[in-house]
Amino acid sequence: EPEVTQTPSHQVTQMGQEVILRCVPISNHLYFYWYRQILGQKVEFLVSFYNNEISEKSEIFDDQFSVERPDGSNFTLKIRSTKLEDSAMYFCASGSRAGGLAGELFFGEGSRLTVL
Amino acid sequence: GNSVTQMEGPVTLSEEAFLTINCTYTATGYPSLFWYVQYPGEGLQLLLKATKADDKGSNKGFEATYRKETTSFHLEKGSVQVSDSAVYFCAQGGGADGLTFGKGTHLIIQP
Numbered sequence: 001e002p003e004v005t006q007t008p009s010h011q012v013t014q015m016g017q018e019v020i021l022r023c024v025p026i027s028n029h030l031y032f033y034w035y036r037q038i039l040g041q042k043v044e045f046l047v048s049f050y051n052n053e054i055s056e057k058s059e060i061f062d063d064q065f066s067v068e069r070p071d072g073s074n075f076t077l078k079i080r081s082t083k084l085e086d087s088a089m090y091f092c093a094s095g096s097r098a099g100g101l102a103g104e105l106f107f108g109e110g111s112r113l114t115v116l
Numbered sequence: 117g118n119s120v121t122q123m124e125g126p127v128t129l130s131e132e133a134f135l136t137i138n139c140t141y142t143a144t145g146y147p148s149l150f151w152y153v154q155y156p157g158e159g160l161q162l163l164l165k166a167t168k169a170d171d172k173g174s175n176k177g178f179e180a181t182y183r184k185e186t187t188s189f190h191l192e193k194g195s196v197q198v199s200d201s202a203v204y205f206c207a208q209g210g211g212a213d214g215l216t217f218g219k220g221t222h223l224i225i226q227p
Contacts, residue, residue, distance in 0.1 A: 004159075033214045042219040043160070043205060091159060093214065104150065105214055109159035 002026045006092050006108035014116055016081050021111045023075045023092030032075045033093040033105065034067065036060070043091065049075065082115045089113075118143045122206045122218035129196055130226050137191040137221045139180075139206035147208040149173075149182055149189040150215065154203040163191075163204070201225045 005024045013019050025032050034046040047067055048055040054067065066078045075094075079086055089112050093105040122139040129135060141149065151163040151173070164173030169184035178193045189206060206218040 006159075031214070035214075035217075043217040045214065045216070048214055093160075095214065104162045104165060105209075106162075107152075107160040 002106075004092055004094055004106050004108035006090075006111050008111055009109065010112040010114070012114045012116065013082055015084060019079045019082055019086075019113060021077045021079075021090050021092075021113070023077070023108055024073050025075055025092065025094030026096075026106055027073070029094035029096050029106070031055075031095045031097065032067075032069070033095075034077045035091045035093065035107075036088040037091065037110075038085075038088045046077070046090075079113075082113070084115050087113055087115045118147070118208060118216045120206050120208055120216055120218040122204075122221055125203075125220070125222035126224050127221060128224045128226065131198055132195045133225075135191070135193040135196045135200075135223070137204055137206075137223070139189045139191065139218060140187050141189065141206075141208045141216075142187065143208055146184070149180070150207040150209065151178070151180055151189070151191050152205040152207060152217075154205065154220070156202070160205065196223075196225050198225045198227050 007022045032049040035043050037043045045058050047057040047061045064080045068076050089110040091110045092108045095105045120141050148167045150165045152160045153163045154160050164175040166173040166182035172181045180189050180191045203220045203222050205220045207215040209215050
């Protein structure tokens, strides 16, 4: 069964360092998303991506964040200069239709980022 | 903006008990509604969904009915098992942000 895969599963970094989280969405999906979940809190939308550009982004997704689809399979989230409050589980998701309408989103297992 | 409200946890039940986890949404129109489950150490998995009013989603013994009149999508199961212990997220779809999630409800089933 096709699945979304994410790497790394856990990354520990120092404050101010750059981090890249990687995702391989399901191959025939066109819509890609990043969400994050701070420990004990709800899953929050960060950004959606379609046709090689950002469709929507939340207020969390400031200039420190960027996304890229460098080739036909990977979808990356970069945090340029990490802050303590960036510590969270980051989930990648993909879908075959826009906006989680009738179709579901498929989530990866998450990348846990710990900023010290 | 849209929001999803679900009951606070943790919810602790004995095996074979009846489960209800309440969920209400705020949105104009008819968003699709979802329940996702997160087992310990794993990612989010779709449990069930409903795409229009009065639809009932069901899977693994869980059910939820899309109630437009009460803007609700409560999750129910008649007899829970220890293996159902997980965090359950209610979500609504329909925008470019994909899904809006509730805060999640941690369910603990004791043998």
